[in-house]
Amino acid sequence: MKASRHSLIAMGASMPTLAMACIVLMTACNLAPKYASPEVETTATFKEMAGWKMAQPKDATVRGKWWSVFHESELNGLESNVANQNVAVALANFLAARAVVQQNRSQYFPTVTSSPSVTRTHASSQPSPGSPSTTSYTLNQYSLPIDASWELDFWGRIHNSVKASSLEAQATLADLEGVRLTAQAEVAVDYFQLRVLDAQKELSDATVRAYQESLKLTQVKQRTGIAAGQDVQQAETQLNIARAQATDLGIQRAQLEHAIATLLGKSASAFSIPFRPLASTPALIPIGVPSQLLERRPDIAAAERRVAEANAKIGVARAAYFPTVSLGGSGGVQGASLGGISSGPTLVWSVGASLAQTLFDGGKRSAVTEQARAVYLGTVAGYRQTVLTAFQEVEDNLSTLRILSRELQQQNAAVLSSRNYLKLANDRYKSGIDTYLNVITAQATLFANQRTALNLRMQQMTASVQLIKALGGGWDASRTTTEAVPGI
Numbered sequence: 298m299k300a301s302r303h304s305l306i307a308m309g310a311s312m313p314t315l316a317m318a319c320i321v322l323m324t325a326c327n328l329a330p331k332y333a334s335p336e337v338e339t340t341a342t343f344k345e346m347a348g349w350k351m352a353q354p355k356d357a358t359v360r361g362k363w364w365s366v367f368h369e370s371e372l373n374g375l376e377s378n379v380a381n382q383n384v385a386v387a388l389a390n391f392l393a394a395r396a397v398v399q400q401n402r403s404q405y406f407p408t409v410t411s412s413p414s415v416t417r418t419h420a421s422s423q424p425s426p427g428s429p430s431t432t433s434y435t436l437n438q439y440s441l442p443i444d445a446s447w448e449l450d451f452w453g454r455i456h457n458s459v460k461a462s463s464l465e466a467q468a469t470l471a472d473l474e475g476v477r478l479t480a481q482a483e484v485a486v487d488y489f490q491l492r493v494l495d496a497q498k499e500l501s502d503a504t505v506r507a508y509q510e511s512l513k514l515t516q517v518k519q520r521t522g523i524a525a526g527q528d529v530q531q532a533e534t535q536l537n538i539a540r541a542q543a544t545d546l547g548i549q550r551a552q553l554e555h556a557i558a559t560l561l562g563k564s565a566s567a568f569s570i571p572f573r574p575l576a577s578t579p580a581l582i583p584i585g586v587p588s589q590l591l592e593r594r595p596d597i598a599a600a601e602r603r604v605a606e607a608n609a610k611i612g613v614a615r616a617a618y619f620p621t622v623s624l625g626g627s628g629g630v631q632g633a634s635l636g637g638i639s640s641g642p643t644l645v646w647s648v649g650a651s652l653a654q655t656l657f658d659g660g661k662r663s664a665v666t667e668q669a670r671a672v673y674l675g676t677v678a679g680y681r682q683t684v685l686t687a688f689q690e691v692e693d694n695l696s697t698l699r700i701l702s703r704e705l706q707q708q709n710a711a712v713l714s715s716r717n718y719l720k721l722a723n724d725r726y727k728s729g730i731d732t733y734l735n736v737i738t739a740q741a742t743l744f745a746n747q748r749t750a751l752n753l754r755m756q757q758m759t760a761s762v763q764l765i766k767a768l769g770g771g772w773d774a775s776r777t778t779t780e781a782v783p784g785i
Contacts, residue, residue: 375561378563379481391473398459401459471599478770607672
């Protein structure tokens with residue numbers, strides 16, 4: 298079909314109007330159910346805070362570098378380098394999900410293709426009675442066609458596909474933050490456990506020195522005939538046991554050091570942490586109210602975004618019941634020479650529209666729609682379970698901190714009384730009133746109580762970290778907004 302210059306001008310003038318009309322039609326219908334975030338029952342306060350309340354810091358929310366609340370400069374340096382392979386995998390998943398958004402967005406625009414061709418044809422004819430000689434000729438044909446197709450999104454299939462992929466990208470971004478938060482919390486927990494082991498090593502070394510002094514005392518008393526030989530043997534046995542226990546701590550410390558290296562994405566062979574006993578105390582953690590938990594945990598945000606995604610996919614499934622309307626067009630130039638294809642008479646074009654409708658599919662579309670609805674209900678249940686688990690984790694760590702606070706006070710009292718008991722036992726042994734067995738018993742009791750107190754401090758620090766993690770760390774829901782996914 299050939300077009301005059303005037304018809305092309307008229308067609309060009311009508312294109313903005315046509316495009317505007319198509320856009321209006323494309324956004325006129327959305328078959329996805331109206332979305333609302335699933336309701337979850339929350340209380341005004343956390344139950345385990347009753348009767349116990351941690352001192353409130355000035356800021357009402359942990360923000361950004363949450364580990365800084367422990368005031369550990371070395372921990373701050375470790376946390377700033379958390380970049381292990383689990384985080385790298387989660388980041389790659391987010392980048393892939395974001396690319397899917399761009400893929401789906403491309404459906405908003407026409408697909409334009411071109412397939413230039415050059416054809417050279419040679420033909421010859423047999424001699425005829427009027428022309429005894431053979432005739433032949435060669436033809437060249439140059440063609441530069443351009444084809445375009447555009448699906449009009451009357452029923453919102455493309456719109457809901459883009460929306461679903463955008464929501465999935467937001468969910469994977471929250472997943473990334475969740476993986477990073479988990480790694481950061483594990484670094485902090487391992488770090489404090491390592492520091493408690495250093496404190497236990499310091500305690501064990503001090504205990505070994507005390508046992509050495511006791512051994513010297515029993516040896517002197519034996520030489521003077523005041524103490525029996527079995528007192529020396531008991532003192533030596535106790536000293537050797539204490540040395541073995543101090544050495545055994547090195548295994549646990551080395552394994553924790555290796556674990557921290559792996560969490561940081563470093564080789565355990567080239568990583569070390571210098572010896573330093575624990576000096577930190579549980580941080581002042583702003584708890585907030587239960588309803589804030591829904592905005593402060595990345596796993597809850599990811600679950601909620603996937604509920605919205607499943608809701609959008611119902612609209613994609615419903616759109617299959619309606620016909621697909623597409624606009625198509627082709628145009629181009631052709632001629633017998635490269636110079637000739639630029640002339641007006643060689644221009645060809647065509648436009649048209651098509652409608653495709655499935656008349657019978659054996660119930661496939663109905664089944665797909667039911668599947669989409671079932672998936673939606675499943676994601677709603679998963680979201681609510683995630684929220685319930687979050688509340689459980691917060692309550693667990695609140696109760697742990699509350700009970701540990703009281704238990705540690707009681708344990709410190711036991712340490713003090715056992716220290717007094719050891720002093721009394723030593724005095725009575727030196728005076729010859731009691732046997733050395735009482736001293737051994739008092740020393741073992743004091744050492745056991747001191748180690749128990751250190752273990753309780755480790756549990757306190759671990760519970761503090763886990764509570765911050767359960768509250769979402771320094772993360773908030775605004776970090777999975779559409780700004781995080783370009784083009785949404």
